[in-house]
Amino acid sequence: MFSPRTLLAALLIGLFALVPPSVEARTVYRCVRNGTVSLSTAPEPGSKCEAKQVEDDTAKVPNLWGSMGVFSGTLYQREQEGQLVYGTRKLPGATVYLKFTVETPPGEPAHPGLGKVGKPRLDMYAKQFKAASKSTGVEDAWLRSIAHAESGFDANALSPKGAQGVMQLMPEVSKQYGVVDPYSSVQSINAGAKHLKGLLKRYKNDLTLVAAAYNAGIGAVTRYKGVPPYAETQAYVEKVQALHQRYLQALGPAQLKPADATQQKLKSSP
Numbered sequence: 001m002f003s004p005r006t007l008l009a010a011l012l013i014g015l016f017a018l019v020p021p022s023v024e025a026r027t028v029y030r031c032v033r034n035g036t037v038s039l040s041t042a043p044e045p046g047s048k049c050e051a052k053q054v055e056d057d058t059a060k061v062p063n064l065w066g067s068m069g070v071f072s073g074t075l076y077q078r079e080q081e082g083q084l085v086y087g088t089r090k091l092p093g094a095t096v097y098l099k100f101t102v103e104t105p106p107g108e109p110a111h112p113g114l115g116k117v118g119k120p121r122l123d124m125y126a127k128q129f130k131a132a133s134k135s136t137g138v139e140d141a142w143l144r145s146i147a148h149a150e151s152g153f154d155a156n157a158l159s160p161k162g163a164q165g166v167m168q169l170m171p172e173v174s175k176q177y178g179v180v181d182p183y184s185s186v187q188s189i190n191a192g193a194k195h196l197k198g199l200l201k202r203y204k205n206d207l208t209l210v211a212a213a214y215n216a217g218i219g220a221v222t223r224y225k226g227v228p229p230y231a232e233t234q235a236y237v238e239k240v241q242a243l244h245q246r247y248l249q250a251l252g253p254a255q256l257k258p259a260d261a262t263q264q265k266l267k268s269s270p
Helices: 006-018 126-136 140-151 172-175 185-202 207-216 218-224 231-251 258-268
Strands: 027-033 036-040 048-053 069-081 083-087 093-103
Touching: 006 140, 048 185, 126 140, 126 185, 140 185, 140 231, 172 185, 207 218, 207 231
Parallel strands: none
Antiparallel strands: 027 036, 027 048, 036 083, 069 083, 069 093
């Protein structure tokens, strides 16, 4: 995953649109030198660079830089191996191409939850999901959709923001539900189910708001009175909704009325 402090999103969306169309903007090199990070359309001499691939649809590029407020910088142009190269570090022979000022989004979700939707994986922790669903009243298909989007069912997953385990719970959430080992699939799934039960009650079974709050936090949903305007969260909600439909179909007819079934179970829960 990208570092949350890189300027990749701004460079792609706000700056590369101004670079001549002959420049390939889908590959950006994140280059580190003396503890500082720069971005370039080609590897920088003297820096340790790593290529980052992005989709053509840059509108879905997530916020990768954190809450930095207003950031000003310079995009330089230089010739390298017979080609024009653009980057944010001033190297020998580079000239100023443009100066820019961008404002970062007001927050960043903890769980990326992006990428391809993929096929339902009914073999992963089937007993644990069934048991957690039965004990909390949260639909099995919904639990699996969240886990699939969050970690790809990887019990050892750890996000750059600190989310852990199958359900990618933040440490404070894990503590709230008595999790001792956040990388235990059983403890993670059970705690994730309890957390989702609370979100379902809070948002009256509105799965869109539940997914948004799971990704960006209750505070962000409250602040924006709905799904926050974070590209990452919006993409996450779409992904979870797509996965949900696939798991409903894969698990059979008994799952086809998730809202009604979940509501009845929640009402009967203590």
